[in-house]
Amino acid sequence: MNGAETGIRRPGRGDRPEIEVRRRRANAWFAFWTAGRMQFRLGLRHSMTYAAGVLNSLMFLSILVLSRREPLDPGSTTAILTGTALAAFWASSVWGGVAILRRERWMGVFGRSITGVQDPLVLLTGKLLGASVLNLAVVVASLAVGCLIFGLRPAFGSPLGALLGFATVVLSGAAASLLVGALLVVSRHGVAISNAIGVPISLLGGTLLPLTFLPEPVTWLSRLISLSWLQDFLHTATAGPIDWTPLGCALALSLAYAAIGVFVFRRMVDRARRDATLDLF
Amino acid sequence: MSNVATSPAIELCGLTRIFAAGSDVVRALDDVTFSVAPGECVALLGVNGAGKTTLTKVLSTLLLPTSGKARIAGFDVVEQPREVRARLAAVFGGERGLYSMLTARENLEYFGMLAGVGRRDLRLRVPELLAEVGLDDAADRRVEGYSKGMKQRLHIAAGLVGDPEVLLLDEPTVGLDPTEADRLRGKIAQLVDGGMTVLLTSHYLLDVERLAARVLLIDHGRLTHDMSLRAFAAVAGYEAAVIVSVGEGAADVVVRRAREVGGIVVAKIDGTDGDGNDHVTLLVERWQPELLVVLGQALTAVPVLDIQVRAAGLEEAFAVLTKGQSV
Ligand SMILES: Nc1ncnc2c1ncn2[C@@H]1O[C@H](COP(=O)(O)OP(=O)(O)O)[C@@H](O)[C@H]1O
Numbered sequence: 001m002n003g004a005e006t007g008i009r010r011p012g013r014g015d016r017p018e019i020e021v022r023r024r025r026a027n028a029w030f031a032f033w034t035a036g037r038m039q040f041r042l043g044l045r046h047s048m049t050y051a052a053g054v055l056n057s058l059m060f061l062s063i064l065v066l067s068r069r070e071p072l073d074p075g076s077t078t079a080i081l082t083g084t085a086l087a088a089f090w091a092s093s094v095w096g097g098v099a100i101l102r103r104e105r106w107m108g109v110f111g112r113s114i115t116g117v118q119d120p121l122v123l124l125t126g127k128l129l130g131a132s133v134l135n136l137a138v139v140v141a142s143l144a145v146g147c148l149i150f151g152l153r154p155a156f157g158s159p160l161g162a163l164l165g166f167a168t169v170v171l172s173g174a175a176a177s178l179l180v181g182a183l184l185v186v187s188r189h190g191v192a193i194s195n196a197i198g199v200p201i202s203l204l205g206g207t208l209l210p211l212t213f214l215p216e217p218v219t220w221l222s223r224l225i226s227l228s229w230l231q232d233f234l235h236t237a238t239a240g241p242i243d244w245t246p247l248g249c250a251l252a253l254s255l256a257y258a259a260i261g262v263f264v265f266r267r268m269v270d271r272a273r274r275d276a277t278l279d280l281f
Numbered sequence: 282m283s284n285v286a287t288s289p290a291i292e293l294c295g296l297t298r299i300f301a302a303g304s305d306v307v308r309a310l311d312d313v314t315f316s317v318a319p320g321e322c323v324a325l326l327g328v329n330g331a332g333k334t335t336l337t338k339v340l341s342t343l344l345l346p347t348s349g350k351a352r353i354a355g356f357d358v359v360e361q362p363r364e365v366r367a368r369l370a371a372v373f374g375g376e377r378g379l380y381s382m383l384t385a386r387e388n389l390e391y392f393g394m395l396a397g398v399g400r401r402d403l404r405l406r407v408p409e410l411l412a413e414v415g416l417d418d419a420a421d422r423r424v425e426g427y428s429k430g431m432k433q434r435l436h437i438a439a440g441l442v443g444d445p446e447v448l449l450l451d452e453p454t455v456g457l458d459p460t461e462a463d464r465l466r467g468k469i470a471q472l473v474d475g476g477m478t479v480l481l482t483s484h485y486l487l488d489v490e491r492l493a494a495r496v497l498l499i500d501h502g503r504l505t506h507d508m509s510l511r512a513f514a515a516v517a518g519y520e521a522a523v524i525v526s527v528g529e530g531a532a533d534v535v536v537r538r539a540r541e542v543g544g545i546v547v548a549k550i551d552g553t554d555g556d557g558n559d560h561v562t563l564l565v566e567r568w569q570p571e572l573l574v575v576l577g578q579a580l581t582a583v584p585v586l587d588i589q590v591r592a593a594g595l596e597e598a599f600a601v602l603t604k605g606q607s608v
Pocket residue numbers: 276300301302307308309327328329330331332333334335336
């Protein structure tokens with residue numbers, strides 16, 4: 001369905017015939033799909049997609065594999081691979097939201113998104129998911145190449161669990177990037193803040209070092225980051241027996257990110273229209 | 282909705298927009314009131330910083346007004362932005378506002394979706410529009426490689442993709458070469474003939490002369506004049522414009538001497554140009570060749586380089602109405 005298009009009449013001028021025009025309507029699915037596909041396409045054409053996705057994943061993988069002396073059993077291989085995939089994906093996705101919003105602002109297309117017929121949040125969600133899917137695909141492809149290089153053979157205890165886990169990773173990555181993106185684009189000091197919190201967030205999410213390296217007093221903080229739960233879940237899904245609790249926690253946290261992100265984004269748009277805070281054009 | 286048939290296409294009532302930048306307060310729009318009937322093409326003229334773009338932004342729901350009302354086809358831009366967005370398109374033009382990594386076709390498909398055009402209609406509309414603005418050959422090239430003029434044409438196509446009832450054009454011919462600008466004017470004239478309501482902002486009086494039937498003049502955010510094109514052209518009742526070019530710094534002398542001659546008004550002084558010359562535009566109430574003699578006498582000993590005479594037009598009317606600020 002392309003939205004209900006009601007023909008309305010435009011008054012003609014003088015003896016000119018009236019001209020039929022269509023009343024245009026929002027169509028959330030079409031908007032979501034088109035925005036997602038567009039961002040996916042843009043991502044394919046951006047060198048950053050490959051720089052971050054390929055380099056990060058291969059770097060993480062080689063650090064983990066090369067630091068081991070003894071040959072890897074399939075269980076630890078899988079653990080290493082999922083851990084690496086998550087770390088590399090998270091690194092590219094969380095900042096993806098900031099990058100997308102900033103780029104749209106900079107190119108002067110953000111104004112179009114908020115003055116169109118479609119809901120700007122639907123558009124943004126589509127774009128974030130489009131970017132997330134692409135990022136994950138790049139990471140997984142690089143890791144597959146990594147497996148060939150290092151001669152690794154992963155085994156999945158619960159393929160369904162792993163699949164669900166990765167689907168949640170994509171959703172969670174999009175939610176986190178919505179939150180981070182909306183927060184940072186609102187702020188005048190966005191660039192400074194993202195530089196300042198970049199490393200702590202990566203540490204807490206377990207994307208720089210395994211979480212076991214974190215000092216005791218801050219481990220609870222890492223529990224506020226959905227990635228740490230997803231690491232746990234994927235660990236149980238690959239090594240078995242599968243434990244659904246971490247997946248639930250990750251989903252709940254992702255929902256919270258998305259809810260706060262939506263709130264902040266709407267406020268940001270309202271403020272931009274009121275105070276002209278974003279130089280929109 | 283009966284609303285649509287009976288309401289003005291554009292209606293402003295006491296519209297005010299204030300920008301506060303630090304301690305500076307700019308009244309970019311100050312109590313602006315006017316209305317535009319469906320199918321009208323109205324030109325909005327004003328010097329740089331007069332508030333034209335701000336007005337376009339408020340009407341397109343990009344900026345909220347500080348106070349006052351604005352309606353598009355009877356729908357309030359603050360209370361009913363969705364209804365407004367479904368009927369209006371704004372073209373800001375320029376280098377920005379396009380996805381440079383996408384092709385023209387991809388840009389148009391995306392902007393068409395934004396405007397609420399369905400998938401099936403887009404499939405027909407996009408190729409048709411690309412051909413209309415002469416981008417069909419370049420349709421599948423990335424926009425980053427486009428010339429200014431091509432980008433401008435894509436902007437126009439993006440504005441038209443949703444077949445809006447009301448089209449706001451903010452300086453549509455900026456950056457276009459004369460042929461392209463002319464072609465664009467032809468396109469806009471066609472839209473106006475087709476019944477589209479157009480509010481055209483421009484620096485170029487040629488655009489106005491060709492397209493608009495009515496002229497609004499805005500100065501420091503205030504609407505100062507609202508008149509027909511004919512009234513605008515004849516605003517001061519001058520028949521001819523005499524442009525006197527002199528060496529650098531001699532403009533003051535010309536102005537002083539010219540004021541001593543009856544029936545002449547100083548309309549405009551253009552600062553030193555690239556050649557280091559000043560140009561003074563004088564308006565003549567009733568043209569007769571003897572005036573040149575009188576003027577020649579008045580200008581003895583002034584280093585006059587050139588004198589041109591032509592029929593007074595919009596340019597001069599604009600200069601008179603904006604009291605000598607350069608266009
Ligand atoms: N975002 C903004 N913040 C502060 N001042 C602004 C902003 N946008 C425009 N202005 C000011 O408002 C006035 C009108 O600007 P504008 O509408 O762009 O004029 P025009 O399009 O007629 O050249 C100018 O003085 C400009 O400096």
